[in-house]
Amino acid sequence: MxxxxxxxxxxxxxxxxxxxxLLDLDAFEHNLDTMAAILAPTGAKLRAHAKTHKSPIIALQQMKRGAIGQCVQKVAEAEALAWGGVPDILVSNEVIAPRKLARLAALSGLAKVAVCADGEHGIAAIESAAEAAGLRMTVLVEIDCGGGRCGVAPGPEAVALAERIAGSRHLIFGGLQSYHGSAQHYRTPAQRQQAIGAAADGTRRTVEQLRQRGLDCAIVGGAGTGTFRNELASGVWNEIQAGSYAFMDADYGRNDDPPxxxxxxxxxxxxxxxxxxxxxxxxxxxxxxxxxxxxxxxxxxxxxxxxxxxxxxxxxxxxxxxxxxxxxxxxxxxxxxxxxxxxxxxxxxxxxxxxxxxxxxxxxxxxxx
Amino acid sequence: MxxxxxxxxxxxxxxxxxxxxLLDLDAFEHNLDTMAAILAPTGAKLRAHAKTHKSPIIALQQMKRGAIGQCVQKVAEAEALAWGGVPDILVSNEVIAPRKLARLAALSGLAKVAVCADGEHGIAAIESAAEAAGLRMTVLVEIDCGGGRCGVAPGPEAVALAERIAGSRHLIFGGLQSYHGSAQHYRTPAQRQQAIGAAADGTRRTVEQLRQRGLDCAIVGGAGTGTFRNELASGVWNEIQAGSYAFMDADYGRNDDPPxxxxxxxxxxxxxxxxxxxxxxxxxxxxxxxxxxxxxxxxxxxxxxxxxxxxxxxxxxxxxxxxxxxxxxxxxxxxxxxxxxxxxxxxxxxxxxxxxxxxxxxxxxxxxx
CATH class of the missing domain: 2.40.37.20 (D-serine dehydratase-like domain)
Structure with a gap:
């Protein structure tokens, strides 16, 4: 085994x-220090993505340098982090299966946890899990800011879901998940700038529409190693979800102006x-x-x-x-x-x-x- | 973990x-029974490849239906099988690292084990491990029968290695490993027949040259799910190393005349x-x-x-x-x-x-x- x-x-x-x-520790620590130095003067915080490293040991080293928590894609990853002492975990993905949501709720005694939804089906499933566990669960609305995968359209659709969450006595509206995955590997800075520029417009508009309805976004999360400098420059995101920056790979090395x-x-x-x-x-x-x-x-x-x-x-x-x-x-x-x-x-x-x-x-x- | x-x-x-x-047990058992029925009237035995299933439970089910042992590609796979009660294991691959060879030798109390070599470096490493462990290790010579990866050329080069093995008091010459990996996925029966025809020629010639030197091949091993009917028809191989047959996949399904x-x-x-x-x-x-x-x-x-x-x-x-x-x-x-x-x-x-x-x-x- x-x-x-x-x-x-x-x-x-x-x-x-x-x-x-093999992990070259000098290079690894350089990367963690470099990211901390880039983020320090900005208004954004690092919520590093543990889908990359899958290790509470590495998560805690990132948090010692200022990261405010971790992202994961799976409940099993959230479990490994919570059991390993990571206090703040966002599942930056939809979870709709009742057994998985019950497991996620069961981590609430160890860590602050949040999860994403992009439709009524998912919100209702999280609501049931929260009610069954006797607690309130924090839910972010995922918007499709250009990646074309999960997430509702920015604007009114997202606002309606946020209001649905905020209106439940078993749920807390936690903000927006807005990640453009494919843009991470666009080769030129101009392509990345254009993609994240459009993502920023839709995200900013949604944040503003939510504010008009009295809904504040505690988290506006997104960005990866390939584009995070673009998200930072926009001022729209307050949490950066880069993961690969700690390790890097040949594909990121092929980007022009690599990170x-x-x-x-x-x-x-x-x-x-x-x-x-x-x-x-x-x-x-x-x-x-x-x-x-x-x-x-x-x-x-x-x-x-x-x-x-x-x-x-x-x-x-x-x-x-x-x-x-x-x-x-x-x-x-x-x-x-x-x-x-x-x-x-x-x-x-x-x-x-x-x-x-x-x-x-x-x-x-x-x-x- | x-x-x-x-x-x-x-x-x-x-x-x-x-x-x-997910393993559909009816289909899985059908596959094991089918392979046993195909091999029963032939002179060849199944030594199923555990690189596919990685499970002593499945290995033992194959052996209940007539398989005489298992192949693996890695020492860690050999360990998992030996610890799980599989009595006869061939590492159908080169192992040259001393720590790995020591681990392989340490399994000798649990199972009959053999390993491949395709050069003097590998033979000397296995010889050292056997001497250190105080036992004789069985070594097959791997020949390149067309796959273009590991293995020496059929014929005199292979014979020289076999004589080197047979001449060592720490080693036993176990036969030939002759597997044409890429042919498994050639799309037409004619392509597969041609590739295995050529592989059979080189293998047969080498077996014959060894016999002339007084070296019998206890094992002439090779074949996979895509071509094993060709190897069987040639009469050259006495052990068939198919693994995927138990499960199948979309790529094998794309072969003409699929297994x-x-x-x-x-x-x-x-x-x-x-x-x-x-x-x-x-x-x-x-x-x-x-x-x-x-x-x-x-x-x-x-x-x-x-x-x-x-x-x-x-x-x-x-x-x-x-x-x-x-x-x-x-x-x-x-x-x-x-x-x-x-x-x-x-x-x-x-x-x-x-x-x-x-x-x-x-x-x-x-x-x-």
Missing amino acids: LQAPPAEPGMREEEVDTPAL PFRQSLFVLAQVMSAPRPGLAVVDAGHKAVAIDSGPPLVHGFPGVTYAGASDEHGTLKAEDPSALPRLGQSVRLVPGHCDPTVDRHDWYVGVRKGRVECLWPVAARGGMA | LQAPPAEPGMREEEVDTPAL PFRQSLFVLAQVMSAPRPGLAVVDAGHKAVAIDSGPPLVHGFPGVTYAGASDEHGTLKAEDPSALPRLGQSVRLVPGHCDPTVDRHDWYVGVRKGRVECLWPVAARGGMA
Whole structure:
């Protein structure tokens, strides 16, 4: 079930069992400090997204640097955080299943929790769960600010849902969830600016219409690592939900004017077969490193590409065969996409200056429900 | 860490927490029986691949129907099987890391184990581990029979490695590993026949050259769900390593003349947002269902496609909006690729005739090292 950790404190990095999820602690802490420094002079706070890291240990490090809480996408993630001491958790997603809502309500003794709705069905389900648990649950209205996935249209539809929530004696209206997911990976600053500009217009208008009805938004939440500087500039959002900034990945690296963070997350792999010149096979396939946003990069080996992923193997190729890592050598892969890569692993192996410093469980890994 | 199971025995399928890994037990048992019936009149035995199911419970059900053992790709998978009572395990892959080989040797008291090598580096590493553990380890030579990944060329190179193994007092030569991975998904029977025909030629030639040197192959292993009928017809292989046949997936379903098995594996998801006509959003994204071989199919909803996967969401679309499942409804998704989908989950939810019958842990999930 839980896999044994692939390393022990004090080991040299090249001794770590592969594949392993490696966290470069210097780069990681730099990223946390950098985000704190960017947000400090603004009116917005960080509510970091734990769908990326799935770890109360990392959540508490973010909160020590000023984050006011965490976002999650799943009740199982909320449980892992609350059990691990995180005091303020927003499920930035719809939850409509009664069993899940009962579990969420059961966390209220440990943490302040809130959840989103984008329709009457969801609001009624949360209301029933709150009534059954004998407490008031906080609900945000999710608006579709451009991503085209969940969320009602900004404006009157959102206002009607907010009034429905505020009018329930089992619910508290908590504000707006307004996240533009696809804009995070638009390649140019102009594309991102345009998308978030439109998102800001709809969000600002909805906040204003709510205010006219006497409904204040305690939370106006959204933004991710790719666009948060745009949301900050708009002045509309008061909570920033970036998650990937702590780790980064190859896909964010492909954005023009990429965000000012360092790559701290790697999958350590070993060349375990090199049967022909020009080919090195590593023991990290797509069960160990997510390829939904493209293959990983091979860190520190210029000219070497990760040319093919199968379940448990990756094939490395190079025009110049002498550029390839040699049989037995361990290599750091930069994941194409950090969130699902973390979700494949049970342990973070924290390294600093070539030595294993700590092992942290990926406590909410899977988080299936 | 280990997630709580998403169901309880006796529940109706629509009450299961989503996303969940669903196993239709009637179809699953049909598949196991069908494979046993196909192999019974042949000279070959099934050594089913546990990289697919990662469960000693399923392994033992395969063995009750005649399978002589299991294959794995990872030492962690071998451990989960040996600890769960599986008596005969082949690591159908290279392992060269000393810590992993020591763990593999440590299983020898529980199970018969064997491992592959495709070069002197690997053989020497296994020899050292065997000597340190005070036992003889069985090693197969992996040949590249066309897949272009691990394995030495058939013929003299393979024979030299076999002689090196047989000449070591710490090792036993166990035979040949000859698996053509990419051929499993060639779309036409003619393509598959051609690829396996060539693989059979090289394998047969190598077996013969070994015999001339006095080296018998106890195991000539290979084949997968897409091609095993070709390997059987050749008469060259004596062990068939199919894994997916127990579950099937959308990608195997796209093969012409697909293998004679039923879809038994599903990811159960719930429509948790339906904010606009023509859109239904389910709570299974690519963290819950693998998309490396294409998106899942939506079972039982003709005209409905799984149009987009993000981390925790899937968007369902249909030309006729009335064809979409409704908000709150649970739907069975047919994974594009079964192996990595299983690896995302902690529990199989076994269902029969609409009721949950059993819960089985995915014991070797992750199997990171």
